[in-house]
Amino acid sequence: MSEYQYYEFAAIDRPLTAAEMTQLRKVSTRGQISASGFVNHYEWGGLKADPAEWMRRYFDAFVYTANWCSCRLSLRLPLATYREADLRSFAAGAALTIDASDEHWIIDWSLDESENYERFDMEDGSGWMGRLAPLRDELLRGDLRPLYLGWLASAGQLNDDMLEPEPPAGLSDLTLSQQALAEFIEVDPDLLAAAAAGSPRAAAEDSTHAAAIEAWLTGWSREEMAAVLRLVALGQGREAERRIRTRHATWLKEQRPTTSASAPRRSLAQLRELARSASGVRRAREAQERAVKEAESRRQREASLRLLMADVDQRWATVDALAGRGSASGYAQAVHALTDLAEGYALTSSHKEFDRAMRRLLVRHATRGALLRRLTEAGLWSG
Known part of the structure; x- marks a missing residue:
């Protein structure tokens, strides 16, 4: 670099x-x-x-x-x-x-x-x-x-x-x-x-309050104000602003x-x-804040999984279609969906129920070695 x-x-x-x-x-x-x-x-x-x-x-x-x-x-x-x-x-x-x-x-x-x-x-x-x-x-x-x-x-x-x-x-x-x-x-x-x-x-610095501004302005002489206005009239507005800001800052410092x-x-x-x-x-x-965030994350995850399990048959049909594509992207999406299903079964039913449903799925896809390898690597299937 x-x-x-x-x-x-x-x-x-x-x-x-x-x-x-x-x-x-x-x-x-x-x-x-x-x-x-x-x-x-x-x-x-x-x-x-x-x-x-x-x-x-x-x-x-x-x-x-x-x-x-x-x-x-x-x-x-x-x-x-x-x-x-x-x-x-x-x-x-x-x-x-x-x-x-x-x-x-x-x-x-x-x-x-x-x-x-x-x-x-x-x-x-x-x-x-x-x-x-x-x-x-x-x-x-x-x-x-x-x-x-x-x-x-x-x-x-x-x-x-x-x-x-x-x-x-x-x-x-x-x-x-x-x-x-x-x-x-x-x-x-x-x-x-x-x-x-x-x-x-x-x-608190109430420097914009009308009474505070009025108190600050009373310290200006006529000559000092005229000098600043002269700068504005001569087109030197930035210099006039600098003088005003510097004077105001000095006054605030004194207060x-x-x-x-x-x-x-x-x-x-x-x-x-x-x-x-x-x-x-x-x-x-920080530990307490992490615990609160983790609890909220778990709550949201569990709510998502319960929603998923409410339509579990359709989820398995989607996985079956993804596996049937025979492509790497289809297998990757199928593994992701099966990971969610495994968590959903663990939350609402049992892992044995998930295994039985997996066997039914793999009867139709037993010859897809790449899919089986991905499932094994993800810990979703042990053969």
Whole structure:
């Protein structure tokens, strides 16, 4: 199997210029390049550029997957969004790294050695950007859960005595994009359940409520509003929208309550112990769910078999006709139908009754060696 790598970049805060798109085209002659992003995949070789450099210069989001069980997500945020002290405790291992340029934070989540070979064999990388890009807005609003998930993904490389970062609220109630991130970097679900134990629910963000919007707008000066309207009048609507969204995200971040300083920080050893308990609960729940599904499947199967046995003579006539074709497909269909009949007799009558009916059938088809061989292999006839 050949190598496969998928690269997708998104420009969110501002569109790429024509000059920038020309620069990208010099790197890739067949990549899909637009003012809003870049997409390409490679089956031999890879991108002839440094994705980190592209993030610093052009883009706000980057998704990468490779079929050797590796993937990566990068998001770029304005430097003013967070202080270094807000971020430092989350970047303790290789799964989450945080770097700064002159104007931005570059936050990287990565998975380098997954053992989920089937996942990386089947997926082509497309679709992840749409699921993960909303994390950027959440981070702009001050939601630190994506960073905590990155710390959890690094847990396998950390010592037992290391304390967790300040746990954010809402770990038991992740957003859809946060659930996608946990799936993308393969956060241990039991460790996540352990981390979520005792985590308060996230405060609802009623950012679209008329009163909330009105409260936000009161913070705008006449000059600031005029500047945004001027951009719209000049045909720079996207830049105006970017400024509005950034300002709104900043306001929401300021409204978000900080985690209580009294919330206990647990060591990894404590989280791992809680994860073992969570694993037991999860396995018990999954076993119960399987039992319910199996019981329902048996109920449906038994109902189907009783319906079949209500017209058993016609079923035998159908099998007789299938066997009489003398073809491989006819024999295969006959064996399938006889398998159902055997189960039907076991449910409503007896196996001896089925054997007697089989003898009557085979009197007429005793010379069909291929049919007899198939029946023997299926365990329906012993001769």
